[in-house]
Every structure is written in structure tokens, then in C-alpha cells.
Amino acid sequence: MCQLLGMNCNTPTDIVFSFTGFATRGGLTDEHKDGWGIAFFEGRGARLFVDHLPAVSSPVAELIKRYPIKSENVIAHIRKATQGEVNLENCHPFVRECWGQYWVFAHNGDLKEFNPVLNGQFLPVGSTDSERAFCYLLQSMRAEFGDQPPTTGQVARFLQEKCRDIAAHGTFNMMLSNGEALFTHCSTKLHYVVRQHPFPVANLSDQELRVDFSEVTTPSDKVAVIVTEPLTTNECWTQFGSGEFKVFVKGDVLMPEQWQ
Template sequence: MCQLLGMNCNVPTDICFSFSGFQARGGATDVHSDGWGIAFFEDRGCRVFLDPQPSASSPVAELVSRYPIRSMNVIAHIRKATQGSVRLENTHPFMRELWGRYWIFAHNGNLIDFAPALDGSFVPVGNTDSERAFCWLLQSLRQRFGDRRPDDAELFDVLHALTLSIAEHGEFNFLLSNGDCLFAHASTRLSYIVRQAPFAEAHLKDQDLTVDFREVTTENDRVAVIATLPLTDNETWTTMPAGSLWRFADGAALAQRPTRPGPARQPA
């Protein structure tokens, strides 16, 4: 399966440290060698880098790992193909426009017999179940709200219902952002950490690299990092319950809803 990486912050922050560990999982420390991509929101714009080559050996990934792009919302993905060939058009994350804002989506999992009717407002370019799900999500949001852009809380309610529908078809871990907040669905596994004062050192699992966040942050900074598996080995990560949808904003986990039967645990 694929691996996901997301970052949500209260101030523009670079993801170089986390991406260095994540990059290694694309063909070096793990088997996810069918392409990679990353998207950075900057105000109303969005930079997207995609490469169907393994991230561990991709010159584009090496550029990104050394380029301190500062963003408040970032989504990255390394691919192990399940549906769709290994081609650029099938490489995550995917981007579309809705309500005058870019939306970014990346998926880890496999959706079986998921063939929703699409009305042409959002059409897949590639042939993955992931892009098809993204197009249907945005189509459903437009059908629900029309030209009215909902607030984040209302959006979360509707997105929760849509996620329940898609999750019936299989594994549906995803990250989704419109640049204002970041939504994360842990269908089977996702973890997160919130870094805030007092900051400390962090050491990557996949590379022998350490950073002292006390030297590169202020006491007001807050950064949430979401990953399929924890990226560091000396920090405490929170495992999201399987079957839960989350909303992150300003570097904090603000809301959680269950997407399968059972009690939901509130974010700390």
C-alpha cells in the first residue's frame, strides 16, 4: 500500500526534515517505488511536484528535500500501485479547483467496485480508484452546497457522510486540504504528532538525521504532522483509531468523527 504525509501549521513552516525521512520510504527503507508527489499551499496558490520514479532515487525529490518551501498545509504521497499503471497521471496527490480554491487529495488503500456516476464537473485524468474518489467527493460537495462555500465545521459534517459511503468499498486512508485546514481519514492506520513549546530534538527512523526544533522555532509555533507510520523514533506519536475522520487547523486536531461502528475518542 501507499504512504501518506501531511503537515498543518499555525505559521508557514518547511517540511524538509519530515520529508527526508518520508522520501527514504519510497524504494530505500520500504517498497513503495511506484512514484511520489507533494503539494504545498502558499496563500491561494499551490506548488505541486510529481514524479512516477521512486522518491528515494528521484532528483526531483532530492530538490524538494533541500528546498525550504514554507507552507501551512502540505500533502505528500509515495505510491505502491494497486489500481492504475505507474504513470505520471496516476501519481498522487491530485489537484482540482472548487469554489475558487485549489483542493489537494492523496489516498492510501484499495477501493473495490467503486464506480460512482460522475456528471462531468470533475473527471479523472488517470485510471486510479483514488482520483475517481476525489472527483466524486468534490462533485458531491458541489451538489450539496452549490456555489456557496461552507465553513469548515459544516464542510466536515458533509465530508464525514461522504467518507462513510466510500469507506464501504474498502481501505480509504486519505488526506484532503483546501489550504485552510487539513482533513485526515484513518481507515486502517494513520498517526500524528503536534509539535509545540517546549520544543525538543527529533530523530528520524528512516535516516540518521536529527533536528533541534528549539533552534528553528518560536514559542508560538504549532505544527501537526500526520503520517501513515511515525517518522521519528524519540517522540510520542498518537495512533488515530481505525475508522476515524479528523480535522486539523492551525497545527491542532480540532475534530474527530468515527467512520465505523464503535465509540469515537476525542482529540487530546
């Protein structure tokens, strides 16, 4: 199984602290050493860094830990291969353009007998069940909404149902973002925390590192971090229920009645 990390904020924030702990699991404190990747939205643009080397020894991961790229939406993934070889085209996150926006997707889990008919609009480049699911989700959204880009609420309602269908094929913990919202679905394991004023001093669980967020934030900042296993020992992480679908916008969890 793989691990996922997502961040959604109301102001561009760097993910160096959280990524440092997370990357440690890519071959050191945990066994997810079959490649890794991270995507950052910056405005409408996106940067994707992927590497088939273990995150713990990748020169690209080293750069991410030292170069504080500020972003409002980030998705990262460390891989332990279950389906598909260890190579670059099978590293998450995956990126496609739809409605003139980049969409970024990562998945943790394993899908059995999941072979949806793909009409060619979005096709996998690699051989993972994950990329197939991503292409299927985008194709389904295009079929549902046509040429008119849907609102965040429309996407949320649609994805919630689609994720439930896909999860019937196995484990489908996933993160998807278009740079505005971060959509998440949990089959088995996902946790989140919203960091906001008063900001705590946080201790990483995977290595000895602590940061006083109050020194690097302003009182109005709001940062949601979503991850497979909690990253810190002294923050209050909320566990997703099985089958739960959550939408994060500007560092907040949107309740279903806010899905507009």
C-alpha cells in the same frame, strides 16, 4: 499500499526534515517506489511536484529536500501501485479547483467496486480508484453546498459521512486540504503528532538525522504532522482509530464540537 504524509501549521513551516525520512521509504527503507508527489499551499496558491520515479532517486525529491518551501498545509504521497499503471497521471496528490480554491487530495488504500456516477464537473485524468474518489467527493460537495463555499465545519461534517460511505468499498486512508484545513480519514493506519513549545530534539526513524526544532521555531509555532507510520523514534505519536475522521486547522486538531 502507499504511504501518506500531511502537515498543517499555524505559521509557514518547511517540511524538509519530515519529508527526508518519508522519501527514504520510497524505494530504500520501504517498497513504495511507483512514483510520489507533494503539494504545498502558499497563500491561495499551490505547488504540486509529482514524479513517476522512486522518491529515493528522483531529482525532484532531491530539490524538495534542499529547497525549504514554507507552507501551512502540505500533503505528500509515495506510491506502491495497486490500481492504475505507473505513470505521471496516476501520481498523487491530485489537484482540482472548486469555489476558486485549490483542493489537494491523496489516498492510501484500495477500493473495490467503487464506480460512482460522475456528472462531468470533476473527472479523473488517470485510472486510479483514488482520483475517482476525489472527483466524487468534490462533486458531492458541490451538489450539497452549491455556489456558496462551505465553512470548515460544514465540510468536515459532510466529508466525515462521505468518507464512511467510501470506506465501505475497501481501505480509505485519505488527506484533503483546501489550504485552510487538512481533513483526514483513517481506515487502517494513520498517526499524528502536534509539535509545539517546548520543542523536542527529534530523531528520524528511517535514516540517521536529528533536528532540534527549538532552534528553527518560535514558541508560538504549532505544527501537526500526520503520517501513515511514525517518522521519529522519540516523539509521542497518536494512532487514529479505524473509521476516525480528524480535521486540523493551524496545527490543532479540531474537536467535532468546534466544527463550525
